[in-house]
Amino acid sequence: MTVSLWDQCLDRLEGELNAQQYNTWIRPLQAHKTTEGLRLLAPNQFVRDWINDNFLERIREILADIVGEKVPIRLEIGSQTIVSDDTSAGTSGTTTRNPRHNSTLNPNFTFETFVEGKSNQLGRAAAMQVAENPGKGYNPLLIYGGVGLGKTHLMHAVGNLILEHQPDANVVYLHSERFVAEMVKALQHNTINEFKRFYRSVDALLIDDIQFFAGKERSQEEFFHTFNALMEGEQQVIMTCDRYPKEVDGLEERLKSRFGWGLPVAIEPPELETRVAIMKKKAQLSGIELPDEVAFFIAKRIRSNIRELEGALRRVIANAQFTGKPITLDFAREALRDLLAISDKLVTIENIQKTVAEYYKIRVADLHSKRRTRSITRPRQLAMALCKELTSHSLPEIGDAFGGRDHTTVIHACRKVEELRESDPRTSEDYANLVRILST
Amino acid sequence: MGADSSGQLPLRLQLRDSATFDNFHDEGNELALQALRAGGGDSLYLWGPAGCGKSHLLQAACHAAPGAVYLPLGGIAGAQPAIFDGLEAIPVVAIDDLGLVAGAADWEAALFHLYNRIREAGGRLLLAAEGSPAALGFRLPDLVTRLGWGLVFRLQPLGDAGRRRALQLRARHRGFELPDEVADYLLRRQPRDMNSLFALLERLDEASLAAQRRLTIPFVRGLLQRS
Numbered sequence: 001m002t003v004s005l006w007d008q009c010l011d012r013l014e015g016e017l018n019a020q021q022y023n024t025w026i027r028p029l030q031a032h033k034t035t036e037g038l039r040l041l042a043p044n045q046f047v048r049d050w051i052n053d054n055f056l057e058r059i060r061e062i063l064a065d066i067v068g069e070k071v072p073i074r075l076e077i078g079s080q081t082i083v084s085d086d087t088s089a090g091t092s093g094t095t096t097r098n099p100r101h102n103s104t105l106n107p108n109f110t111f112e113t114f115v116e117g118k119s120n121q122l123g124r125a126a127a128m129q130v131a132e133n134p135g136k137g138y139n140p141l142l143i144y145g146g147v148g149l150g151k152t153h154l155m156h157a158v159g160n161l162i163l164e165h166q167p168d169a170n171v172v173y174l175h176s177e178r179f180v181a182e183m184v185k186a187l188q189h190n191t192i193n194e195f196k197r198f199y200r201s202v203d204a205l206l207i208d209d210i211q212f213f214a215g216k217e218r219s220q221e222e223f224f225h226t227f228n229a230l231m232e233g234e235q236q237v238i239m240t241c242d243r244y245p246k247e248v249d250g251l252e253e254r255l256k257s258r259f260g261w262g263l264p265v266a267i268e269p270p271e272l273e274t275r276v277a278i279m280k281k282k283a284q285l286s287g288i289e290l291p292d293e294v295a296f297f298i299a300k301r302i303r304s305n306i307r308e309l310e311g312a313l314r315r316v317i318a319n320a321q322f323t324g325k326p327i328t329l330d331f332a333r334e335a336l337r338d339l340l341a342i343s344d345k346l347v348t349i350e351n352i353q354k355t356v357a358e359y360y361k362i363r364v365a366d367l368h369s370k371r372r373t374r375s376i377t378r379p380r381q382l383a384m385a386l387c388k389e390l391t392s393h394s395l396p397e398i399g400d401a402f403g404g405r406d407h408t409t410v411i412h413a414c415r416k417v418e419e420l421r422e423s424d425p426r427t428s429e430d431y432a433n434l435v436r437i438l439s440t
Numbered sequence: 441m442g443a444d445s446s447g448q449l450p451l452r453l454q455l456r457d458s459a460t461f462d463n464f465h466d467e468g469n470e471l472a473l474q475a476l477r478a479g480g481g482d483s484l485y486l487w488g489p490a491g492c493g494k495s496h497l498l499q500a501a502c503h504a505a506p507g508a509v510y511l512p513l514g515g516i517a518g519a520q521p522a523i524f525d526g527l528e529a530i531p532v533v534a535i536d537d538l539g540l541v542a543g544a545a546d547w548e549a550a551l552f553h554l555y556n557r558i559r560e561a562g563g564r565l566l567l568a569a570e571g572s573p574a575a576l577g578f579r580l581p582d583l584v585t586r587l588g589w590g591l592v593f594r595l596q597p598l599g600d601a602g603r604r605r606a607l608q609l610r611a612r613h614r615g616f617e618l619p620d621e622v623a624d625y626l627l628r629r630q631p632r633d634m635n636s637l638f639a640l641l642e643r644l645d646e647a648s649l650a651a652q653r654r655l656t657i658p659f660v661r662g663l664l665q666r667s
Contacts (some may be wrong), residue, residue, distance in 0.1 A: 014458070019458035019459055019499055019503075020499070020510065020512060020515060022458075023499050023502045023508070023509070023510035023514065023534075024509065024510050024511060024515075024516065027502060027506075027507065027508055028507060028508065028509035028530050030507065040618075043509070043525070043526040043527050043529055043530055044522060044523065044524075044525035044526040044527070045522065046519075046520060046525070047523070048521040048523050077526070078526075079529030079530070083476075104560065117613065122629070134560065146581070147581045147582045147585045148585040148589075160525060175556055177551070177553045177556070178557075209582070212549075242582065262567060301538060307585040307586065307588060307589040308588050308589075310589060311588040311589050311590060311591070311592060314482075314590065314591050315591055315592060315593075318471065318475055318591055319471060322470075322471050322474045322475070323471070337594070338572075338592055338593055338594040339572065339573075339588060339592045346489075351451075387601050388600070389599070390631045392491065392597075392631060392633035392634075392636075393631065393632065394628075394629060394630050394631045394632060395627075395628050395629060396629055397631070407628060407629060418644070
């Protein structure tokens with residue numbers, strides 16, 4: 001009953017608030033019936049405070065109005081497990097949303113799905129060693145290198161293989177930010193001992209992006225002790241970092257030196273052949289046969305990291321799925337256009353006037369002038385038509401910007417240019433050139 | 441908020457048209473709309489100039505997903521990075537005006553961590569900005585590569601014919617017809633960015649209801665002259 005009560009309240013609020021307010025503040029609230037009344041859950045303190053200051057009174061009024069008496073409301077921070085809406089077909093390149101087992105490992109990140117190349121050979125070999133012999137060989141294993149090169153993948157691959165050999169092993173993966181957040185929470189709730197006990201009891205601790213420990217002294221201290229305890233107990237530690245730890249500012253010296261104890265391995269950006277192999281592998285995992293020429297085309301244009309390769313591939317696959325067309329070079333070109341274009345150049349009236357004047361070797365002042373010689377009127381008309389096509393200015397504004405002309409003059413110019421583009425190859429070419437100059 | 445002006449609410453309530461997929465004119469942007477409608481995990485990034493429909497699409501996606509949240513970073517007074525806390529518990533998180541926080545280290549870190557948490561939780565992150573991921577000026581490379589990890593769509597702005605059709609679609613969803621000649625009249629005389637045009641359409645609709653007149657050129661002309 002209360003759920004429908006909240007739904008009724010939502011209906012009323014949706015009618016009263018503008019869509020943005022509703023979508024920003026009201027929609028994410030979760031409502032739960034309690035014995036006393038209604039418990040509203042906001043995702044964080046910021047939202048809670050905002051609701052409290054701006055909407056709570058109104059919510060009370062509406063509820064009281066619907067029920068006929070005051071409904072006690074408790075507004076808190078939190079969430080209850082959501083049933084994520086996963087009914088839709090997967091659209092992006094990856095296979096499925098990560099199914100989770102008991103650990104936080106991503107089961108898709110395995111050695112089988114890791115594409116080996118010169119750039120990551122050493123890292124892969126070391127990781128394999130560690131996975132076969134956790135805690136006994138290289139400890140800690142530190143994988144470092146630039147963003148989007150597969151460090152996290154490799155780390156998960158080790159964890160997954162350890163689990164395959166020892167299904168009951170306690171393998172914990174977490175991002176260093178999560179470690180910090182959990183520690184802060186533990187300190188707040190006086191559960192720091194449980195926190196310590198938990199992290200010191202794992203068989204393997206996989207901790208990502210340790211550069212985010214920089215400047216967080218209390219977290220470093222805690223991690224230092226956890227790290228030592230794990231080393232002593234021959235439990236495996238695997239870390240990733242975006243550079244060699246010695247180069248991370250704000251990281252304590254004693255941590256830097258310890259991180260170098262085991263085996264630090266670097267991962268380099270993949271060379272072309274590896275990038276192509278990665279594309280083909282990822283496509284295959286999505287059930288798509290990627291033509292070599294397309295794989296090469298993308299891999300040649302995206303060099304820096306694998307995430308961007310994946311992004312481009314996803315887009316190509318999405319295009320193909322939505323249009324039902326085969327994946328060709330043109331398709332790849334289209335996909336890369338959206339991803340790699342830097343930004344739409346801001347086209348202004350002034351910009352257009354300047355470009356057109358330069359193109360026809362006349363002065364901008366001529367475009368503003370009353371002169372009506374052919375050598376001036378034609379460029380002026382073209383410039384007006386371009387302003388209409390490439391900007392959102394009103395026609396009166398455009399006319400005004402050409403020496404205070406009327407909007408009907410602009411309409412006339414646009415019609416004239418349209419005609420000429422049909423009948424006169426020269427005008428059509430000039431127009432196309434100008435559009436290209438202005439928009440690329 | 442107008443909470444106390446209940447006398448006027450019913451009328452306005454009927455007029456308010458929230459952004460949905462159905463009232464989006466997708467000319468030139470069919471793939472982006474399809475990808476958004478299709479749902480699914482990972483991130484989706486929309487970019488393009490103001491008025492090309494980014495906010496509309498993000499809000500429409502929220503409209504279609506119960507419990508979603510829409511965060512326009514330019515529209516929340518006093519917003520702090522803490523606004524991202526705990527959002528991984530929400531199935532669809534849409535963040536608009538992303539470029540506004542580029543270069544702010546605390547925001548960048550918060551966004552990066554949110555991205556990771558949402559990905560881990562299996563949620564969906566929708567993003568919109570005026571430039572492509574690499575062009576926004578974010579300094580945290582880890583974040584930039586993540587923004588380009590999912591699907592990236594550049595939204596195409598409409599030409600005048602498309603603008604007219606978009607206005608007519610919007611009008612139809614509001615329950616009236618916008619004749620071709622009136623639409624063209626507006627496009628010839630008014631600023632032609634979609635946000636201004638939609639705002640104008642709303643004004644015209646309200647005025648025509650209030651005056652009990654159909655939308656004709658003389659009526660519109662009179663209205664525009666008065667303002």
